[in-house]
Amino acid sequence: MIRIQQQRGRSAGPLHAAWAWALRVAPVLFMALLVALGAGTAYAQPVSPAEVLLFETNHLARTRAPSALFYDFRKVSNVEAGFTDTVELDLTKEDEHMHARLRFLSGERKRELPDIDDAHGNPVLLGFLEHDIAEMKRLTGGSTTYFRKRIRMALANTAQVSKQTISFQGKSYDGQAVRIQPYLDDPLHARFEAYVHKTYTFILSDAVPGGVYQIATTLGTSGPGRTINATADAAKGVQAGVQPGALADGRVAKRPEKASDPPSIEETLTLVRVTDQKR
Numbered sequence: 536m537i538r539i540q541q542q543r544g545r546s547a548g549p550l551h552a553a554w555a556w557a558l559r560v561a562p563v564l565f566m567a568l569l570v571a572l573g574a575g576t577a578y579a580q581p582v583s584p585a586e587v588l589l590f591e592t593n594h595l596a597r598t599r600a601p602s603a604l605f606y607d608f609r610k611v612s613n614v615e616a617g618f619t620d621t622v623e624l625d626l627t628k629e630d631e632h633m634h635a636r637l638r639f640l641s642g643e644r645k646r647e648l649p650d651i652d653d654a655h656g657n658p659v660l661l662g663f664l665e666h667d668i669a670e671m672k673r674l675t676g677g678s679t680t681y682f683r684k685r686i687r688m689a690l691a692n693t694a695q696v697s698k699q700t701i702s703f704q705g706k707s708y709d710g711q712a713v714r715i716q717p718y719l720d721d722p723l724h725a726r727f728e729a730y731v732h733k734t735y736t737f738i739l740s741d742a743v744p745g746g747v748y749q750i751a752t753t754l755g756t757s758g759p760g761r762t763i764n765a766t767a768d769a770a771k772g773v774q775a776g777v778q779p780g781a782l783a784d785g786r787v788a789k790r791p792e793k794a795s796d797p798p799s800i801e802e803t804l805t806l807v808r809v810t811d812q813k814r
Contacts, residue, residue: 583691583694585690585715586694589690589737589739592739593655593656594655594745595654598626600628601626601628602809602810604624604744605621605622605806606624606804606807607807608620608640608804609803609805610801611801618644621640626654633654634650634652635650636651637658637662639663646662646666648661657745659747660737660750663804667802668682674798677727682717686715686717690715693719694714698710699712701748703742704808708743709742711739713739716734717733718732719731732755733752733753734752735751743806749803749806750804751803752802755797755798
């Protein structure tokens with residue numbers, strides 16, 4: 536796998552810093568993203584623990600193949616209609632190389648991603664982040680390059696990593712949570728004021744197939760001015776599908792009664808089952 540340390544030693548675009556693993560698993564797509572972010576920007580600093588967990592870990596190392604991983608995707612919002620959908624990751628192996636095919640959402644919401652040969656990182660991370668960035672662009676008119684850069688910088692510089700207990704298929708497992716607020720210290724916060732406190736949470740565990748248990752974003756559900764506290768949140772013992780700030784029952788919030796009401800948007804992707812597919 537291409538290591539972030541190797542990329543940091545040369546002149547590289549910001550994408551190399553946090554998504555360098557993707558040059559290994561999906562070269563065409565991520566070279567396009569690299570160009571979009573602007574190659575040539577020098578970036579050299581130690582790899583953060585969050586980057587290691589998300590982008591330098593072989594999430595698929597302990598996952599049997601052939602198998603299919605099914606994720607539940609839920610959106611709750613007072614800005615527009617919410618929905619529930621599915622994400623499916625199909626894994627096959629040939630000559631010790633893992634092949635991954637990701638079906639991210641369905642119908643008009645479906646996001647096309649290329650199949651990945653010799654996959655190591657779990658593609659649901661890419662699918663979720665690219666979906667989130669596209670939604671941010673749609674709702675705010677902002678630049679995808681800008682949003683990618685803010686996420687990259689947050690993972691590299693301000694991410695909080697904590698221990699996390701999860702519950703999957705009736706059993707408890709140890710995991711780790713990575714939380715970031717990319718827009719909290721945003722120099723352009725005046726343009727994206729409603730999104731300043733948007734929080735991203737990634738929950739990973741070697742004990743679950745695919746290594747990624749849950750990814751969530753929350754906006755407006757914790758009250759204005761709240762800054763994440765990884766230690767305190769971890770102490771609460773989050774369980775499956777009940778992420779801080781997330782609605783476990785999948786309710787769709789009503790539209791704001793007044794135009795001045797702050798937006799509330801929550802999106803959560805959670806691993807729900809795994810199916811072995813015998814040849």
